[in-house]
Amino acid sequence: MLAWTTELIAGPPRIAVDHCGAGPLVVFLHGIGGNRTNWQDQLPAFGRHFHAVAWDARGYGDSDDYDGALDFGDFAIDLARVIGHFGAARAHLVGLSMGGVIAMDFAARYPDRVATLTLCDSMPGFGHLTEAQRREFIRMRQEPLLAGKEPRDIAPAVARTLLGKSPRPGAFERLVASMTALHKESYIKTITGSVTYARPLQIESIAAPVMVVVGDEDTLTPPATSRELARRIPGARITVIEAAGHLSNIEQPEAFNRAVLGFLMEHRERA
Secondary structure, three states: OOOEEEEEEOOOOOOOEEEEOOOOOOEEOOOOOOHHHHHHOHHHHHHHOOOEEEEOOOOOOOOOEEEEOOOHHHHHHHHHHHHHHHHOOEEEEEEHHHHHHHHHHHHHOOOOEEEEEEEEEEOOOOOOOHHHHHHHHHHHHHHHHHHOHHHHHHHHHHHHHHHOOOOOOOOOHHHHHHHHOOOOHHHHHHHHHOOOOOOOOHHHHHOEEEEEEEEEEOOOOOHHHHHHHHHHHHOEEEEEEEEOOOHHHHHHHHHHHHHHHHHHHHHHHOO
């Protein structure tokens, strides 16, 4: 199994990444409750064929926090800096949930720097949610923290809503650990910045090859949402991962890796 190296990319803010392997660059982008450790089942597998990188977004993991409110577009600017740090003209992007939204926003801002997009259990922003659903998303994650609780206090309840019906041993614990490690103030800002982001993602104009991946038991971004996302992107394909909820890469890593690696290998030389 390939070992990875942890590196801090100069900021501000500094961005922490794990990376391994050599070849075309592929960058893994975690969800709103995650961090770079969510991709530990992917880095060694992809590092055999690519230079595989998993980041901590600003305000997550070992990356720096930041002053002021979050402009969601700051994530795309940070991602451009990470890609440039590794000397790549463009990269394959694999984004889960919020990470997928970051990838689509990046594609709208920097279309020439995208080799492929893999959008996992994601959505075209929060526009598909009703106002009531957006309020509930914010309430469940933000209000307990504003009332004095810590991320570790909300982690088990949120984790149960994200996993499939029969998660494999260890998946729940990994997700709880991931959410427990959240930076409270940055997480609160990210929730607000994500849900209220108004910039159009221009997904109908995406020119890079796209694969949409979704767990068949995902209730937050269900298969119907992913099918509609794929329908709107020219030439996009969709892969449904069986017996997986919202964290398809953690819940069914073998099936996830097989599907996504197969897609990236078809387009390996675009990066």
